[in-house]
Amino acid sequence: MKALAEIQVIPIGVGVSVRKEVKRAHELIRASGLKAQLHAYGTNVEGDLETILSTIKQVHETLHTEGTPRLSTNVKIGTRTDKEARLEEKLFDSGSS
Amino acid sequence: MKALAEIQVIPIGVGVSVRKEVKRAHELIRASGLKAQLHAYGTNVEGDLETILSTIKQVHETLHTEGTPRLSTNVKIGTRTDKEARLEEKLFDSGSS
Amino acid sequence: MKALAEIQVIPIGVGVSVRKEVKRAHELIRASGLKAQLHAYGTNVEGDLETILSTIKQVHETLHTEGTPRLSTNVKIGTRTDKEARLEEKLFDSGSS
Amino acid sequence: MKALAEIQVIPIGVGVSVRKEVKRAHELIRASGLKAQLHAYGTNVEGDLETILSTIKQVHETLHTEGTPRLSTNVKIGTRTDKEARLEEKLFDSGSS
Numbered sequence: 260m261k262a263l264a265e266i267q268v269i270p271i272g273v274g275v276s277v278r279k280e281v282k283r284a285h286e287l288i289r290a291s292g293l294k295a296q297l298h299a300y301g302t303n304v305e306g307d308l309e310t311i312l313s314t315i316k317q318v319h320e321t322l323h324t325e326g327t328p329r330l331s332t333n334v335k336i337g338t339r340t341d342k343e344a345r346l347e348e349k350l351f352d353s354g355s356s
Numbered sequence: 357m358k359a360l361a362e363i364q365v366i367p368i369g370v371g372v373s374v375r376k377e378v379k380r381a382h383e384l385i386r387a388s389g390l391k392a393q394l395h396a397y398g399t400n401v402e403g404d405l406e407t408i409l410s411t412i413k414q415v416h417e418t419l420h421t422e423g424t425p426r427l428s429t430n431v432k433i434g435t436r437t438d439k440e441a442r443l444e445e446k447l448f449d450s451g452s453s
Numbered sequence: 454m455k456a457l458a459e460i461q462v463i464p465i466g467v468g469v470s471v472r473k474e475v476k477r478a479h480e481l482i483r484a485s486g487l488k489a490q491l492h493a494y495g496t497n498v499e500g501d502l503e504t505i506l507s508t509i510k511q512v513h514e515t516l517h518t519e520g521t522p523r524l525s526t527n528v529k530i531g532t533r534t535d536k537e538a539r540l541e542e543k544l545f546d547s548g549s550s
Numbered sequence: 551m552k553a554l555a556e557i558q559v560i561p562i563g564v565g566v567s568v569r570k571e572v573k574r575a576h577e578l579i580r581a582s583g584l585k586a587q588l589h590a591y592g593t594n595v596e597g598d599l600e601t602i603l604s605t606i607k608q609v610h611e612t613l614h615t616e617g618t619p620r621l622s623t624n625v626k627i628g629t630r631t632d633k634e635a636r637l638e639e640k641l642f643d644s645g646s647s
Binding site: 260271272308312323328329330332334335338340341 | 357359368369405406409410412413416417420425426427428429430431432433434435436437438
Binding site for chain 3: 360362364394395397398400432438443446447
């Protein structure tokens with residue numbers, strides 16, 4: 260099933276700056292092959308729901324293996340049957356000011 | 357990998373009342389075998405991360421099959437390597453007033 | 454306007470254990486006079502929307518004053534005009550297994 | 551206190567398409583004077599925490615007045631005392647693929 264999602268990974272126990280771990284999470288999401296758009300509060304993705312979920316699992320496993328002791332991840336998942344979900348469709352203007 | 361999570365399913369396009377669909381989602385989560393605690397903003401679960409993620413997928417597939425045209429799901433996932441994650445550990449008092 | 458909300462405060466930069474700060478946030482929420490129910494992923498509240506929002510502000514200000522360098526808070530807010538929003542109404546069974 | 555936030559408004563009871571209401575919410579956020587960046591899962595804002603919170607209240611009040619019977623809003627709020635929070639700082643690359 261096709262889905263859209265937003266994935267925000269919050270590393271805990273690595274200090275006040277979490278930039279390195281958040282960047283690594285984004286790299287792993289992009290490497291998954293999902294269409295990915297980075298923003299200040301996470302990475303929006305478009306693709307197969309199963310791929311999205313396995314990517315989340317891989318991000319947790321990889322960051323823990325690489326030394327992050329604790330992760331709190333926020334995920335929003337959107338699916339619909341009336342038409343195909345696309346990231347672009349959710350934007351109604353150029354939207355930055 | 358062991359994980360805690362909160363799963364909140366928001367059905368869209370079924371009207372102002374979403375009680376039937378939210379109840380159905382909670383039933384599916386409980387049927388997964390995960391330890392599950394219902395509250396006003398979702399169902400907290402404890403179990404294997406892979407089971408948690410496959411349960412989310414099953415909830416989306418089942419609710420769509422049963423007629424909900426659109427779903428927006430919020431998930432919080434917590435994992436840690438310093439000690440075992442348990443729902444009870446996250447509660448520090450009896451907490452209701 | 455009457456509202457329901459879920460408030461989850463994630464302290465960053467205080468180490469792997471965040472129990473002390475999360476407990477403090479919950480105490481501040483209860484002290485606000487809002488009806489409050491603690492669970493593993495936050496505190497659910499019921500009350501006036503303005504009180505809920507000012508309580509969130511107070512939690513951030515107090516925790517920073519008391520030494521937490523960074524906070525990432527997740528809030529879900531629900532309002533409706535068709536009937537009065539109540540925490541109990543959102544629960545459809547005893548819900549723990 | 552300066553803050554960053556992500557605001558995602560989910561209208562319930564207006565049908566499967568929520569585009570009109572989501573667009574209206576974004577317009578209200580931009581009209582608040584907060585720095586605002588639209589993306590597929592919400593509007594990221596930068597500004598005074600009090601202005602952010604009063605804007606959320608205004609969005610709920612306005613959308614209800616204009617006919618939306620129920621709203622479920624997700625907000626992420628970030629504050630820090632070690633340095634000034636800025637939306638741009640949270641982006642570590644151009645990030646779209």
